[in-house]
Amino acid sequence: xxxxxxxxxxxxxxxxxxxxxxxxxxxxxxxxxxxxxxxxxxxxxxxxxxxxxxxxxxxxxxxxxxxxxxxxxxxxxxxxxxxxxxxxxxxxxxxxxxxxxxxxxxxxxxxxxxxxxxxxxxxxxxxxxxxxxxxxxxxxxxxxxxxxxxxxxxxxxxxxxxxxxxxxxxxxxxxxxxxxxxxxxxxxxxxxxxxxxxxxxxxxxxxxxxxxxxxxxxxxxxxxxxxxxxxxxxxxxxxxxxxxxxxxxxxxxxxxxxxxxxxxxxxxxxxxxxxxxxxxxxxxxxxxxxxxxxxxxxxxxxxxxxxxxxxxxxxxxxxxxxxxxxxxxxxxxxxxxxxxxxxxxxxxxxxxxxxxxxxxxxxxxxxxxxxxxxxxxxxxxxxxxxxxxxxxxxxxxxxxxxxxxxxxxxxxxxxxxxxxxxxxxxxxxxxxxxxxxxxxxxxxxxxxxxxxxxxxxxxxxxxxxxxxxxxxxxxxxxxxxxxxxxxxxxxxxxxxxxxxxxxxxxxxxxxxxxxxxx
Amino acid sequence: xxxxxxxxxxxxxxxxxxxxxxxxxxxxxxxxxxxxxxxxxxxxxxxxxxxxxxxxxxxxxxxxxxxxxxxxxxxxxxxxxxxxxxxxxxxxxxxxxxxxxxxxxxxxxxxxxxxxxxxxxxxxxxxxxxxxxxxxxxxxxxxxxxxxxxxxxxxxxxxxxxxxxxxxxxxxxxxxxxxxxxxxxxxxxxxxxxxxxxxxxxxxxxxxxxxxxxxxxxxxxxxxxxxxxxxxxxxxxxxxxxxxxxxxxxxxxxxxxxxxxxxxxxxxxxxxxxxxxxxxxxxxxxxxxxxxxxxxxxxxxxxxxxxxxxxxxxxxxxxxxxxxxxxxxxxxxxxxxxxxxxxxxxxxxxxxxxxx
Numbered sequence: 001x002x003x004x005x006x007x008x009x010x011x012x013x014x015x016x017x018x019x020x021x022x023x024x025x026x027x028x029x030x031x032x033x034x035x036x037x038x039x040x041x042x043x044x045x046x047x048x049x050x051x052x053x054x055x056x057x058x059x060x061x062x063x064x065x066x067x068x069x070x071x072x073x074x075x076x077x078x079x080x081x082x083x084x085x086x087x088x089x090x091x092x093x094x095x096x097x098x099x100x101x102x103x104x105x106x107x108x109x110x111x112x113x114x115x116x117x118x119x120x121x122x123x124x125x126x127x128x129x130x131x132x133x134x135x136x137x138x139x140x141x142x143x144x145x146x147x148x149x150x151x152x153x154x155x156x157x158x159x160x161x162x163x164x165x166x167x168x169x170x171x172x173x174x175x176x177x178x179x180x181x182x183x184x185x186x187x188x189x190x191x192x193x194x195x196x197x198x199x200x201x202x203x204x205x206x207x208x209x210x211x212x213x214x215x216x217x218x219x220x221x222x223x224x225x226x227x228x229x230x231x232x233x234x235x236x237x238x239x240x241x242x243x244x245x246x247x248x249x250x251x252x253x254x255x256x257x258x259x260x261x262x263x264x265x266x267x268x269x270x271x272x273x274x275x276x277x278x279x280x281x282x283x284x285x286x287x288x289x290x291x292x293x294x295x296x297x298x299x300x301x302x303x304x305x306x307x308x309x310x311x312x313x314x315x316x317x318x319x320x321x322x323x324x325x326x327x328x329x330x331x332x333x334x335x336x337x338x339x340x341x342x343x344x345x346x347x348x349x350x351x352x353x354x355x356x357x358x359x360x361x362x363x364x365x366x367x368x369x370x371x372x373x374x375x376x377x378x379x380x381x382x383x384x385x386x387x388x389x390x391x392x393x394x395x396x397x398x399x400x401x402x403x404x405x406x407x408x409x410x411x412x413x414x415x416x417x418x419x420x421x422x423x424x425x426x427x428x429x430x431x432x433x434x435x436x437x438x439x440x441x442x443x444x445x446x447x448x449x450x451x452x453x454x455x456x457x458x459x460x461x462x463x464x465x466x467x468x469x470x471x472x473x474x475x476x477x478x479x480x481x482x483x484x485x486x487x488x489x490x491x492x493x494x495x496x497x498x499x500x501x502x503x504x505x506x507x508x509x510x511x512x513x514x515x516x517x518x
Numbered sequence: 519x520x521x522x523x524x525x526x527x528x529x530x531x532x533x534x535x536x537x538x539x540x541x542x543x544x545x546x547x548x549x550x551x552x553x554x555x556x557x558x559x560x561x562x563x564x565x566x567x568x569x570x571x572x573x574x575x576x577x578x579x580x581x582x583x584x585x586x587x588x589x590x591x592x593x594x595x596x597x598x599x600x601x602x603x604x605x606x607x608x609x610x611x612x613x614x615x616x617x618x619x620x621x622x623x624x625x626x627x628x629x630x631x632x633x634x635x636x637x638x639x640x641x642x643x644x645x646x647x648x649x650x651x652x653x654x655x656x657x658x659x660x661x662x663x664x665x666x667x668x669x670x671x672x673x674x675x676x677x678x679x680x681x682x683x684x685x686x687x688x689x690x691x692x693x694x695x696x697x698x699x700x701x702x703x704x705x706x707x708x709x710x711x712x713x714x715x716x717x718x719x720x721x722x723x724x725x726x727x728x729x730x731x732x733x734x735x736x737x738x739x740x741x742x743x744x745x746x747x748x749x750x751x752x753x754x755x756x757x758x759x760x761x762x763x764x765x766x767x768x769x770x771x772x773x774x775x776x777x778x779x780x781x782x783x784x785x786x787x788x789x790x791x792x793x794x795x796x797x798x799x800x801x802x803x804x805x806x807x808x809x810x811x812x813x814x815x816x817x818x819x820x821x822x823x824x825x826x827x828x829x830x831x832x833x834x835x836x837x838x839x840x841x842x843x844x845x846x847x848x849x850x851x852x853x854x855x856x857x858x859x860x861x862x863x864x865x866x867x868x869x870x871x872x873x874x
Contacts (some may be wrong), residue, residue, distance in 0.1 A: 093744055122745055395705060
């Protein structure tokens with residue numbers, strides 16, 4: 001690589017940046033209570049380049065942006081910006097703006113009730129008076145020179161989202177920004193609007209603006225970017241010129257895998273071949289959070305949704321369970337048409353769901369282990385048919401033993417158990433209802449390796465011995481390859497492939513996620 | 519390329535308020551409601567409701583900024599009471615007393631504005647709660663000053679009494695009485711002040727940075743912050759202005775009816791909120807203007823006058839009419855705004871189909 005990465009020491013010594021570097025972040029640390037969001041992250045932006053910042057959800061992209069724009073204070077490291085003597089200290093979005101760092105956020109941060117012109121100039125004028133004529137004339141000039149299809153006098157709320165975004169960019173450009181941060185700018189735009197935006201980005205690039213482009217659309221990265229920086233789990237994976245990093249490699253870096261690294265998998269049991277009988281079938285199922293999709297699972301089958309975090313895996317299973325507002329589709333359970341619009345409907349149809357975020361959706365921390373285990377069964381029976389205390393204790397005991405839940409007693413509050421044991425409690429809750437179809441969304445997240453293996457073994461056991469159909473979702477691809485006989489691959493909220501049999505390898509999963517050989 | 523922009527929501531709602539007022543007023547003249555045939559009726563509406571026009575402007579300003587202020591009526595009662603007591607205890611012939619009284623009124627308003635604004639903006643306490651407390655406090659202080667009504671008369675303060683009797687007389691808008699004399703139309707000083715407040719508020723909201731920042735704040739607070747607006751100071755200033763206007767309204771009230779009393783301007787904050795809403799200011803913030811508010815106040819005043827002049831002059835009819843009017847207006851506004859949104863969505867849809 002031609003461009004050498006300047007170390008913090010060298011920067012300090014020279015007190016200025018290389019000629020073409022507009023922004024250098026070195027060794028950035030950021031801690032939140034309980035987590036380390038950024039760990040010694042470096043980032044360099046050069047003049048007139050479009051630099052994609054990539055990573056899965058939670059990799060630290062947003063945190064890095066927020067540190068740069070003064071929304072969060074960094075806990076360590078240093079930032080250098082062209083034109084600023086020594087280190088730049090940024091404590092508020094206002095200060096970031098003042099030294100030439102402008103941000104256009106995913107949600108439009110303009111005021112819809114004001115005109116386009118006013119949105120471009122408000123908060124910037126020094127005097128007390130508002131000179132409308134002046135504003136409107138200047139706004140029209142800038143809009144015209146950038147080719148933004150908006151009129152100065154137009155109310156912003158009347159413009160399309162794409163145009164609103166471009167107005168935000170026009171504002172930034174007029175403020176002579178050196179660094180322009182575009183945070184998921186294309187997520188609500190259609191193809192034509194995306195092309196308009198890219199045109200504008202290339203124009204700005206030719207004017208020497210450094211652009212940081214954050215997106216989860218991989219194709220778009222390759223369409224406009226010059227360089228990619230990949231983050232994972234709050235750490236820098238690396239910085240690559242776009243030509244050095246094919247799309248498949250990028251996915252591998254984002255997931256923290258090496259493509260050649262197909263390590264031997266520990267055998268945890270025989271995968272079951274799916275039965276003939278269809279247990280659950282959905283056609284064009286859609287919810288407020290997911291696009292329409294088809295899905296089918298057979299008796300005794302273990303399948304899974306895979307894709308990068310944020311690709312719509314969880315949203316799909318939430319639609320199946322009726323956890324989000326279902327907006328359409330035909331659903332058949334065991335050949336009978338059913339209408340699942342809320343979790344209770346799904347439970348009655350014999351579907352169980354272990355949610356991704358067990359703290360938010362699953363565990364009721366103040367209730368005891370017994371009460372948490374009994375909960376789903378009680379809901380199924382209805383609250384007017386209480387179970388006897390003895391009955392409940394027997395059930396609880398049975399499952400505490402069966403899943404070897406480590407707890408002092410059944411009366412211990414679940415909140416005091418370890419993460420893995422909490423997960424087992426929720427699992428027990430669903431097993432107790434003897435569902436025909438069980439959905440496990442990230443059941444192994446945040447628990448120790450031993451328990452992870454136990455849960456995977458249990459999944460296969462349930463499928464083989466009890467003929468249960470299971471949908472298993474995990475961020476760990478190996479886990480899914482070990483347990484699932486069919487993988488549904490998602491990208492950008494669409495199903496982009498289905499893998500079975502010999503195709504179930506890490507390489508092919510990543511290729512499918514990346515969108516073929518590129 | 520000259521092209522007219524379509525009316526924005528603020529302009530549309532204001533236009534509706536103006537039209538409704540015109541229709542209502544003309545209907546009252548045509549159907550022969552007593553008094554409406556004389557131009558003096560229009561001036562009387564202004565004279566009687568000057569204080570209400572002023573606090574309605576105060577309410578509109580905070581509401582455009584996404585806030586609320588229900589202490590304005592209480593501040594008026596406190597101002598009127600304090601000023602009445604002051605006048606009765608100062609030299610009756612001294613004209614300087616009037617100026618000191620005005621300063622007292624402004625001071626009380628300013629104190630409430632600054633105090634409430636500080637709590638709401640810098641300590642981030644809910645405006646409804648803060649101004650509710652302000653309302654109780656001001657009403658309580660009023661009663662503490664005097665349980666009995668305090669009347670300023672020609673005997674207790676002659677200079678003030680003379681000052682308040684000044685009226686602007688416009689002969690050609692008057693009418694000819696039965697004895698052949700021309701009775702000119704009379705406008706009180708308070709009404710002139712109220713009109714001035716409307717005009718100045720309008721200019722402030724339109725052409726001064728602070729005014730535009732208030733709109734931005736009401737449109738989207740987060741965005742306003744990102745756009746580099748000092749959100750806290752803007753909100754603080756909106757409450758300071760509304761407090762100051764309450765003080766002015768108190769002084770205007772005193773000139774119109776120079777008697778301090780615990781029940782002065784009772785419930786007027788609610789009338790002011792209603793007038794703002796009828797005039798096209800949305801409670802959600804960011805939309806509205808004080809010209810609309812002026813007509814909103816006049817609509818409320820007119821309907822109450824019409825009922826007062828007809829056979830139904832029981833107070834519950836006025837209340838019910840005001841309530842019904844408010845209901846109809848909000849319904850009308852939401853129907854028109856949602857029809858607009860639908861038309862907009864349809865247009866956008868057509869565009870995307872054409873593209874596809």
